[in-house]
Amino acid sequence: MNLHARLTAMAALVLLVAVGLVAILDVMAFSRSYHDAVRGRHAWSAEELAASIDGALALGLPVKNATDQVTRKQAGDASIRWITVVDPAGTVILSAGPAPDHPLAALKATDSGTLVIARPLAGSFGTAESAGTLLLAWDGGEVTTAVQQMALTLVGWGLALLVPAVALVALVGRWLAARDQRWLDRLRRRITGESTEPADRDLEAALGGDPKLAPAGRHEDSSKIRAHLLCAFALVVALVGFNVTAVREFESALVPAVEARSQAVATTIGSTVAHALKLGVPPDRLRGVEDEIRNALEASPSLSWGEVLVNGSTYRAGASNKEVRVLQVPMSTGSQDAATASIQLGIRLDHLRNTQLATLLDLAAILVVSLLVAYEILNFAIAQGVVRPLTRLRSAFSDAAAGRVHKVEALPGVVGEVATAWNQRVASASSHEAGTAQISAEDRFGKLYRIRLPLFLLIFAEALSISFMPLYAGHLLGPGDDYWLKRQVLVGLPIAAFMIAWAISQPFAGSWSDRVGRRRSLLIGMGLAAVGLLLSGFAQTLWDLILWRTISGLGYGIGFIACTAYVQDHTTTTNRGRGMAVFVWAFSAGTLCGASIGGVVADRLGHSQALWLSTTLVLTGMAAVRWCVEEYRPSQAREPLRMSQIGDLAHNHRFAALSLFAAIPPKFIITGVNAFVLPLYLTSPLLGLSQAATGRTLMAFNLATIVLSELSAPLADKWSAHRAFVIAGGVVAGLALLLTRWWEGPWAILAVVTLLGVANGLGQAPLLALVPRVCDVEVKQMGAGTVMGIFRMTERIGSILGPLAAGTMIAVMGFVGTLEGIGWICLATIGAFALMPVATARNGAKS
């Protein structure tokens, strides 16, 4: 296969995956919004009926009196299957439509496409007990049809965008490939001696020519950048184009669904008024119309006011100062006295805009996730398919220039022809001194990109599963189950078990990984994680879920530390910051993706299915490791971890200072502030953001980390200023937390979150790069994995302390006080770190 076809196929595949992903997630988001809109309409009907029955009960009238009204409501909306009222014992009091004998059981059944809304009835006057429950079953078919239609529309648009995008890649790629082809031809002709035109500096050096005559720079670098740019351009155009279309399609489908609810409100008010008019009540003598409107508005936050106009009389209720769009519905009264009758409802514009904005932001989050996933795959594919064979050739050239002449392994395609030419030349020219392949630092660094996709997928799967874990645990626990612990604590146990297993397994996993090798320990860790996720999906009770989560946590501990150590193995002091940035990037991107789409995926697929999706992600990562990552085993065989080794490390005061002052505070911030204080603060009545808006605000943290870590780490390496970057990160984080002193509100919090992400992006990779430097002796004695494992476990103290300390602080100081307090703690610790001479290596050794 030639380079052009390869590039096009690769880009087409990435585009297909990305557009497919964005389409699936968009349809899921649409399905949720549409479902919510339709459900809202029916929930309103249930609420209105129940409020009316409550009113009847308050008058002392029996529930049965509402029979006619319930029957009218059921007959009036084709998608309401049945409505019943049951007494507290579950016996049917009244019913309209084909209701089952035991309607309460239908609340739990989810198979038939019949969705049930339950609304408890208040007790009648004089009795405190519940009067029963109103159950309204609606046909989910309406949603299914709309979602199918949307899916078809989006698939159509997806193909319509995919075809030109692939065509663009093919076209421009053809030109790119022609360049590569010409360069490779020149190399081959130069090697075989057909031509003497210098093609590459390394090759010239290897052949004994003058390198300066060859064009400067390495062809494959620019080739890689061009391929990246081309694919990224096609990707962004296709995905952004797709989402712009999706936003338009969503609105045209959702607005009528949302409006149907206002229509239902109008129809209900109208039928009540029309009934009175039909009985001969004169239009100007209607009573209680305002109450009916007020009751309807109470259950409909999207409506500002309502007005009933009959002949010259106006009945109106609600606030009038809101910006509204007026929905006017004519009313058929069947009465000649009231010839002109209509209902007007003021639909709040801010509510409409919020709905639209929420949709827009949902789709934007999906776009970011899809771009990140596609970018990861693209990186992996270009590294594997384009750069790797060229790097092989390059190594052979530079080795030969350094006097170590060796052959290249057989390579596919046109590159293979060059390799063959080279090998023939090596075989014939016995005059050269033979040597073995030596892996350059840059080549070793290139191998990091192979671990990046598996790590990304592993963390993606984890963040995905954690986002709905408390809900899943609550579902398994059942509504009535009561143990010696509070419910909120119980549903937190699976995550806690997972985190503890992860933290504790790390030192052992690190030491074990030093002995069995990175690839093997990574595969086993991922395998355990996958098994844990798979079985979590089959969990029957909270207790076996905790067991499966523990297994998963163990797997994550092993896999995570294998990845960290792998990065350390493949980097040196000059590029370790960049290496760790690769790691931080994959970690942040995975967290961002999982956390952003976890909710909607679990909501649409179901909890178990979402866990199995996570399993699939981990298995895909395993496949990538299995085929693309080579085994690396540190040279000396080592003993298993001994407890005394942890003690030895603790005696290294530089390690202790690094852990205590630089590593624990960021973890404290992530779990204490990002995962605890801010969600509570943002959703509290003080700021009043929705869950979704809170989630989107917190996304800013990982986004900022992703952008910053790749920018700052190379600078830290270049200036050898890892310590300075760690300090800068700490200072930015501390000051960011103090920001709430002067600026409050959701936007201030967004700024705080973004700045915390910036701080994390500045400091995290250099911090990880510092570990082997302050522990150079221990790394040699114990192994890189062991040291990293102990470090990773120590920093988790911050993760555990975070929620506990933050919870206490909120109780004492309030939200703003807590943020400020943590800010000062941050500044104090980073100050202490700056004063300690931690970053100078003890004996100047470079690892």
Place this chain on the structure above:
Amino acid sequence: MLRLMPLRALALRCLALIGVVAAALPAAEIHIMMVQWRGETEAEIGFREYLDRSGLKLRWTVFDCKLDPTRGATVPAEIAAAKPDLVYAFSTNGALAVVGRHDAPTTIDPAIPVVFTVVGDPVGAGLVPTLTGHGRNLTGVSHLVPMKTQLTVLSQVATFKKLGMIDVAKSVSARLIRQELETLAKDHGYVLSAATVTPGGVPAEAMAAAATELLAQKPDAVYLPSDGFLIANAAAAIAPLTAAGIPVFSATEQPVRKSGALLGVVASYRAVGRFAGAKAERILRGAKPGEVPIEPLPSWQVVYNAKVARQVNVYPPVGLLKLAEAVE
């Protein structure tokens, strides 16, 4: 308790059925004697309708008191002669004619079970000392909606500071209602003024006189209690009140449906009769009357006369109209 009724009734019915099979009761004809007070009403129709579908083999005897207390006094003798298996009694007067007050029983054979309907207040009327554990071979259904409930609904329909009421001399049920209205007057913010009619002579004239008496007192609304005489002759009193623009409320449905009252929070006589039929069936299938509770109907309704509303120009709120049964 009321809500559990159907389940419990079912369970008891099953038990009774097992009893029937086990004891192999002779499938002889069951003789039911129906004591009416003012001819056949919807209550008797409901009672018969229910029992006719029960599968029991029945024979009926009917005795109508025709609103006449002297005829009523002959009821125990009639029962002694007919020897029925069960006696049905309509209204407070009818039930008292059959069994008498608990402290002054009639000569009826205590072995014959009695089921009554349309008794507003069985305790107040003296049929039983208490609703449960009374020890009499007696059960039945009360047809009155709790007065508080009625007043809550009525005050939504019209504002009344002065509530007029037509009382009936010597009527136990009317007296009980008058007492209750007086007790509740303060809480509901009205003054009660009553005009009393005495049955005898030309009923329509007596009723018209009562209406005139009430009109002189200028009430904001008038309440018609549950009494056989009143129900039968309601129109004569209602017409002048309506003409004067005074809304008339009724404790029973017939004045709303047939005689021009505006609205009533009522139990349907037919439903009351059917519910009594259910109780009779349980007794005939072996339950002891003491075990079958005396209770009001578990459901009642708002009946509203739309034509009268237009005449008096008083209209209930639309929310109540939604729940009401409208008649013209």
